[in-house]
Amino acid sequence: MNYSIGFDVYGTLVDPVDMGLHLENLIGDKASEFGQLWHDKKVEYAFRRGLMQQYADFTVCTQQALQYCLNVYQLSLSTADQQQLMARFAELSAFDDVIPGLKKLVQQGHQLAAFSNGPELSVRKLMTNSHVLPHLQHVISVDDLQTYKPNPDVYQYLMRRMHADMNSCMMVSSNPWDVIGAKSAGLQAVWVKRSPSKLFDPWEIQPDLIVSDLCELAEVLNS
Incomplete structure (x- = not known):
């Protein structure tokens, strides 16, 4: 899928x-x-x-x-x-796994977007400087709605912008609160556990999938 x-x-x-x-x-x-x-x-x-x-x-x-x-x-x-x-x-570096992982996901046919609390122009500049932008189809900002994640409205907006539904739209984040927000809005959600010491919040809402990086995500989605 x-x-x-x-x-x-x-x-x-x-x-x-x-x-x-x-x-x-x-x-x-x-x-x-x-x-x-x-x-x-x-x-x-x-x-x-x-x-x-x-x-x-x-x-x-x-x-x-x-x-x-x-x-x-x-x-x-x-x-x-x-x-x-x-x-x-605007000059932050991408994690080492990001570009290889995104390349694999694009090759698998997935539609990819940067989805941020940051203003779109700022995020585009950051994605350009970090060499990530060529591997994305969209840059989507909560600034369009003038509110912030984890407001359910912003996750609904992500689905509308990507012309997807709850079954086909997935949020990927290293922030547990973002994963919980997406899940509570009905999306599928993946937690990127970037450090072994990181803990997920002990809520009734848990991620659909936990991966260590984006390359592992690509492997799982391709299996």
Whole structure:
């Protein structure tokens, strides 16, 4: 069976904490902790805005999360340095398995889309710079609806944009909350467990499939 597959971007296709050298140059030995907190906080801010129905695009969430982290670590960066860090999000690298995995999935006849909380233009730029865009048929953003995952409306929107139904549309994400959101909206969902130490939330909703990377996903769908 051929699927219409939506891939989460940050954490699934590219590493959102892959800011290493850039953060180290500006922040020092707390760069890894800072990067993880920054990622977690911007996702939290998107959740808040979705629930409050006070939408601002993901760039705003990212900027405000950066300011929060600077406050936590009692750091001060110039406006130029902050803008430089923000710009680096367009230069994140794809995980090693992503392009080989996407190539195999395309060869198998699946329809592929990047499906992100980020604005479409920003995601397209990121997918271009990471060399992922040529292997996708669509780039779909929640910005079109002005709300965020895991709102069920955004997963319904994914199906409409890909002209798919619940039986043929699949969400692939490394984020358990995204998998749970997709499943609760009726889609099939795959959790990419990118680290052995990662745990899935102990909810009544569980993924249809767990894989370690996109190459394994292609192997399973081809079996």
